[in-house]
Amino acid sequence: MKNIPGIPSLEAVDLQCTRGERTLFDGLGFTLRGGELLRISGANGSGKTSLLRIACGLLEPTRGEVRWAGENIRRLQEEFWRRLVYVGHANAIKDDLTAAENLHVACTLAGVRAQPARIGEALARLGLAGCENLPARVLSQGQRRRVALARLALSDAVPLWILDEPFAALDAAAVERVQDLITEHVSRGAAVILTTHLEARIAATLRIDLEAN
Amino acid sequence: MMAALRCVIYRDLLLAVRRGSDVLTVLLFFVIVVSLFPLGVGPDPTLLRTIAPGVIWVAALLASMLALNRMFASDHADGALEQMLLGATPLGMTVGAKVVAHWLVSGLPLVLISPVLALQFDFPRELLGVLVLSLVLGTPVLSLIGAIGAALTLGLRGAGALLSLLVLPLYVPVLIIGAGAAEAAASGLPGHAQLLLLGALLIFAGAFAPWAAAVALRISVE
Numbered sequence: 001m002k003n004i005p006g007i008p009s010l011e012a013v014d015l016q017c018t019r020g021e022r023t024l025f026d027g028l029g030f031t032l033r034g035g036e037l038l039r040i041s042g043a044n045g046s047g048k049t050s051l052l053r054i055a056c057g058l059l060e061p062t063r064g065e066v067r068w069a070g071e072n073i074r075r076l077q078e079e080f081w082r083r084l085v086y087v088g089h090a091n092a093i094k095d096d097l098t099a100a101e102n103l104h105v106a107c108t109l110a111g112v113r114a115q116p117a118r119i120g121e122a123l124a125r126l127g128l129a130g131c132e133n134l135p136a137r138v139l140s141q142g143q144r145r146r147v148a149l150a151r152l153a154l155s156d157a158v159p160l161w162i163l164d165e166p167f168a169a170l171d172a173a174a175v176e177r178v179q180d181l182i183t184e185h186v187s188r189g190a191a192v193i194l195t196t197h198l199e200a201r202i203a204a205t206l207r208i209d210l211e212a213n
Numbered sequence: 214m215m216a217a218l219r220c221v222i223y224r225d226l227l228l229a230v231r232r233g234s235d236v237l238t239v240l241l242f243f244v245i246v247v248s249l250f251p252l253g254v255g256p257d258p259t260l261l262r263t264i265a266p267g268v269i270w271v272a273a274l275l276a277s278m279l280a281l282n283r284m285f286a287s288d289h290a291d292g293a294l295e296q297m298l299l300g301a302t303p304l305g306m307t308v309g310a311k312v313v314a315h316w317l318v319s320g321l322p323l324v325l326i327s328p329v330l331a332l333q334f335d336f337p338r339e340l341l342g343v344l345v346l347s348l349v350l351g352t353p354v355l356s357l358i359g360a361i362g363a364a365l366t367l368g369l370r371g372a373g374a375l376l377s378l379l380v381l382p383l384y385v386p387v388l389i390i391g392a393g394a395a396e397a398a399a400s401g402l403p404g405h406a407q408l409l410l411l412g413a414l415l416i417f418a419g420a421f422a423p424w425a426a427a428v429a430l431r432i433s434v435e
Contacts, residue, residue, distance in 0.1 A: 090295065092295065094291065094293065110299075111214075
């Protein structure tokens with residue numbers, strides 16, 4: 001297993017997020033270094049997804065900023081996004097493309113070179129062997145989630161993963177496989193942020209409970 | 214980076230091929246609208262010859278507007294757009310690639326079929342070149358301007374109507390210059406001026422519209 005050397009830290013400073021009239025959180029901050037896993041918990045609607053979207057730069061916080069290696073990510077843009085894998089609520093799976101094509105497109109857009117053989121391996125690792133050439137239309141919700149998460153198996157060199165409810169719609173076996181991927185990645189020295197309702201067996205270095213905020 | 218842009222174009226073309234009905238709708242709309250005019254206006258060849266460039270241009274403009282809604286909507290709905298926003302390629306370039314794919318699917322077929330449709334109007338054969346060239350230069354401008362509108366109205370209720378309102382005024386200069394090129398040629402004047410203007414518009418829109426659309430997309434997705 002290759003290690004990712006010298007990962008800069010991801011720092012959130014004094015974040016405030018307001019959606020409509022409601023303030024979801026205020027004065028929130030954390031520092032995430034390589035080899036650490038941050039788990040964000042909270043009830044539905046407590047702002048978990050908003051926090052993740054702020055952390056990856058899709059959403060601008062009402063106040064505060066997120067820094068990667070000391071620089072605001074909204075200034076770094078592609079420089080930061082090249083080092084980030086974000087798997088959101090939506091799977092970004094196209095019904096009319098096959099599982100392998102979907103995965104290939106996702107990797108290429110993220111700037112990760114993926115050979116066809118490795119794409120097959122990644123899908124097999126998520127238990128999708130034999131589904132490579134099926135159009136995503138015929139896959140179940142859980143299988144689509146697996147295709148979206150198969151990206152992780154190809155992104156071992158990407159130092160930051162941000163995962164929104166990665167275990168949603170997955171069965172027990174797939175949850176195990178994804179947890180293995182995450183544990184491996186953290187032990188490689190990379191940083192991971194995730195939200196989940198599942199009591200996962202992955203040890204979180206940092207925890208943020210949004211209700212307590 | 215080039216790999217990512219090629220991939221976006223390839224993906225959009227592949228999706229268009231696998232969902233062929235979308236492409237056919239636009240093309241059929243164009244053919245039907247243009248073909249209805251000779252039936253409605255009557256068989257007077259001089260009149261038909263005069264209105265031909267205008268009719269073809271208006272129909273091409275409406276047809277290309279019909280396809281605009283789809284430019285970002287499905288990517289927005291299934292989350293693929295978020296991944297593009299977080300991609301390793303600058304968003305303006307990705308949007309540019311999407312516009313190219315969109316034009317290949319909804320603009321190029323119109324350009325290719327327009328000479329056949331022009332025959333219904335007894336349009337002089339030696340002027341077909343000018344008409345086709347004006348469409349080749351003009352329809353990409355429509356796609357580029359439309360991309361800004363599509364990005365701005367993404368995810369809104371009644372996006373379709375709003376999009377037309379936003380984009381139509383910006384389409385008017387393209388329409389006037391585009392239809393003007395063939396009309397000028399028909400009346401014996403050289404149509405160069407209009408074609409050069411269209412070319413200038415294309416370069417201008419090509420350089421700026423993708424970036425404007427990229428900014429609009431970021432705002433729409435927030």
